[in-house]
Amino acid sequence: MVKKYVFGDPIDTGAVIGDISPCTEELCLLTQEKDEEGRLRFLLSLDDSDIVYGLGEAPRGINKRGHIYESFNSDDPYHTEEKRSLYGSHNFLIISGKSCFGLFVDTGASVTFDIGYTDYDRLVICPSENDLVIYTIEGESPLDIVKQLRKITGSSYIAPRWAFGFQQSRWSYFTADDVRRVAEGYRKNDIPLDAVYLDIDYMEGYKDFTVSEERFPEFKSFVSEMRDMGIRLVPIIDAGVKIEDGYDIYEEGKEKGFFCRRKDGSFFAAGVWPGRTHFPDFLDPEAREWFGSKYKVLLDAGIEGFWNDMNEPAMFYTDEGISEAAEYLKSFDFSCNDPNKFFELSGTAGGLNNRRKDYAAIYHNIKGRSVCHSRVHNLYGFNMTRAASEAFEKLSPDRRVLIFSRSSYIGMHRFGGIWTGDNQSWWSHILLNIKMMPSLNMCGFLYSGADIGGFGTNCTRDLLLRWLAFGIFTPLMRDHSAFGTRAQECYSFGDTAAFKGLISLRYRLIPYLYSEYMKACLHDDMMIKPLGFEFSDDEMARRTEDQLLIGESIMVAPIYEQNAAGRYVYLPEDMRLIIFKNASVERSELLSKGIHYLHAALDEVPVFIRKGKLLPLFRAVQCTDELDTSEPELLSYNSEPCSYLLYEDDGISKAADLPENYRTLSI
Ligand code: GLC
Numbered sequence: 001m002v003k004k005y006v007f008g009d010p011i012d013t014g015a016v017i018g019d020i021s022p023c024t025e026e027l028c029l030l031t032q033e034k035d036e037e038g039r040l041r042f043l044l045s046l047d048d049s050d051i052v053y054g055l056g057e058a059p060r061g062i063n064k065r066g067h068i069y070e071s072f073n074s075d076d077p078y079h080t081e082e083k084r085s086l087y088g089s090h091n092f093l094i095i096s097g098k099s100c101f102g103l104f105v106d107t108g109a110s111v112t113f114d115i116g117y118t119d120y121d122r123l124v125i126c127p128s129e130n131d132l133v134i135y136t137i138e139g140e141s142p143l144d145i146v147k148q149l150r151k152i153t154g155s156s157y158i159a160p161r162w163a164f165g166f167q168q169s170r171w172s173y174f175t176a177d178d179v180r181r182v183a184e185g186y187r188k189n190d191i192p193l194d195a196v197y198l199d200i201d202y203m204e205g206y207k208d209f210t211v212s213e214e215r216f217p218e219f220k221s222f223v224s225e226m227r228d229m230g231i232r233l234v235p236i237i238d239a240g241v242k243i244e245d246g247y248d249i250y251e252e253g254k255e256k257g258f259f260c261r262r263k264d265g266s267f268f269a270a271g272v273w274p275g276r277t278h279f280p281d282f283l284d285p286e287a288r289e290w291f292g293s294k295y296k297v298l299l300d301a302g303i304e305g306f307w308n309d310m311n312e313p314a315m316f317y318t319d320e321g322i323s324e325a326a327e328y329l330k331s332f333d334f335s336c337n338d339p340n341k342f343f344e345l346s347g348t349a350g351g352l353n354n355r356r357k358d359y360a361a362i363y364h365n366i367k368g369r370s371v372c373h374s375r376v377h378n379l380y381g382f383n384m385t386r387a388a389s390e391a392f393e394k395l396s397p398d399r400r401v402l403i404f405s406r407s408s409y410i411g412m413h414r415f416g417g418i419w420t421g422d423n424q425s426w427w428s429h430i431l432l433n434i435k436m437m438p439s440l441n442m443c444g445f446l447y448s449g450a451d452i453g454g455f456g457t458n459c460t461r462d463l464l465l466r467w468l469a470f471g472i473f474t475p476l477m478r479d480h481s482a483f484g485t486r487a488q489e490c491y492s493f494g495d496t497a498a499f500k501g502l503i504s505l506r507y508r509l510i511p512y513l514y515s516e517y518m519k520a521c522l523h524d525d526m527m528i529k530p531l532g533f534e535f536s537d538d539e540m541a542r543r544t545e546d547q548l549l550i551g552e553s554i555m556v557a558p559i560y561e562q563n564a565a566g567r568y569v570y571l572p573e574d575m576r577l578i579i580f581k582n583a584s585v586e587r588s589e590l591l592s593k594g595i596h597y598l599h600a601a602l603d604e605v606p607v608f609i610r611k612g613k614l615l616p617l618f619r620a621v622q623c624t625d626e627l628d629t630s631e632p633e634l635l636s637y638n639s640e641p642c643s644y645l646l647y648e649d650d651g652i653s654k655a656a657d658l659p660e661n662y663r664t665l666s667i
Helices: 142-153 176-188 219-228 248-256 285-293 296-300 319-331 339-350 356-360 377-395 428-442 461-471 497-522
Strands: 002-007 031-034 040-045 051-054 067-071 092-096 100-106 111-115 122-127 132-138 166-168 195-198 232-238 269-272 275-278 305-309 363-366 369-372 402-405 417-419 477-479 528-530 548-550 554-556 566-571 575-581 584-591 594-599 604-610 614-617 633-636 643-647 662-666
Touching (some): 100 142, 132 142, 176 195, 176 219, 285 377, 305 377, 319 356, 377 402, 461 497, 497 643, 614 643
Antiparallel strands (some): 002 132, 031 040, 092 100, 100 132, 111 122, 528 548, 548 554, 554 604, 575 584, 614 633, 643 662
16 A cells, blocks of 8 residues: 655655645654754664665665665766665665565655664664655565555566667777677677667767767668667767757757756756766756657667666766866965875865765756756656657657666656666676666666676676676676776687677577566566565575576576685575576586575576476577577476466567567476
């Protein structure tokens, strides 16, 4: 049961659709008080048995207990344990233990969640402003609560099936020939591939909706040349529009007044990749419609997918910040002998990016009212992606377009997927990826994934192999890396056989993964679940954070430590272990409920098949165009009769136009 509690005069975030009447009685699941400054705080005593699930894209565990988090969409590539905010804000929690209920704190402003950090037995929610809505959701189980949240926030965006293919990206494919080399690198080595990403390098001077004539000549025919190889190109679109006289998007946006402003009415400016930019006011429906219509130029060139970036929005500097730093330097006493002053100096000169002060200086036009950005900060990326997605309804009415975003808020899951931003080539980031996936699923972000191999710092062969062995199970399976880092394509580490084996296995599994994904989309469910969601009476399962259920048939226990020969795994029920190598079953073993040591070499992928369930595998192919589901190989726990309902469609028509089409596979 969902109850809505309204505090003050909140701005509609767009997360919840449909009318829910506010409750007139007091919020009783949480204790409410005001701090010394008059700010609302909501408190809850936690029982020892309570697990706190949620927060979507956030650092740390599946169980969020023991840390403090702040929902404030942040461009921060160093996702270390002490961080409180990442790129998305997903203010949804489920308390599961002695009690079982969910909370959705709906506000575009920042919110702090102290989940047993100050006091292990207490949850304290501190919104930064007193205008907000809290939804409480009582349900039978965590999954029931997730489904109820989805009912009020809407069903998830559906990606095209080709987006389940393997995708290669890198910031620094400077020319069409660089992209051709990547495509050939994969095809030559028989490593399947469905897409190559175009980072900011494809643009002219990093200007949105432009393509460099010099480096990507005859773009349209280049797109179809790649398409003939079974490869789609996926260009990036950044939030900031370059300030440059004569650049049509800038000129139009300025003339129509579609950019964010300062308090004095002038257009707000901040430096991002193109240099000084203006930010389109995505909170204004007219500006949204205008920006969205611009994707047409790329769709017309044959493009079928996009990634929206820098939309927290990220700011490298502002004129205000630069002047303040210059003033500070001018008056700085370099002869002083005080280390603290020098620390302050480097902080001031080096701290020009993403300043809260600069965010507070941005103003939006919301229904004719000038609203300070701090009140709606977490909604900016959401509305950029909404702009694209709403435009695709008109520009591509019959065919799905791939769209995912870096920054997000609950509600954006109706319009697109997400990737989890700039991670690093660290082993700990495989684990973070594992833990984040079910939390994202809880909030409706079903089409999601991390930069496999790590975005920043240098990747190694073993790291990439282990990461791919997990990435096989995430809807977005994309290898992406930063300019200047070691090459990270699957053919960059010598012998390619192991890479070919892992990615071919992904393709053998795509019909199953897509089927499970579609069922989750169509029934407001989760495709990737923590063990505790299904084995709620099993304390070991509830506390397991590094194993996941992928759809109805399998459990995975990825290896995320360097030099490990395998890992310990907990089986909450009897299961069949299958070790895949070269995309085929290498060994298989029945294992009983309990703890086991699992051996798996770098080129092997362990998968656990659940009792009474079936895992269908199909022929390995080079790209999703070639998928053929006619002759499945059926793997099961044992030889007792069982069946699997395979969801199938053409992978591209809009779901609303499709009948739900299932095929029963049985042994
Ligand atoms: C941001 C994105 C990253 C991209 C880079 C250059 O850091 O998160 O994925 O490669 O910008 O566009």
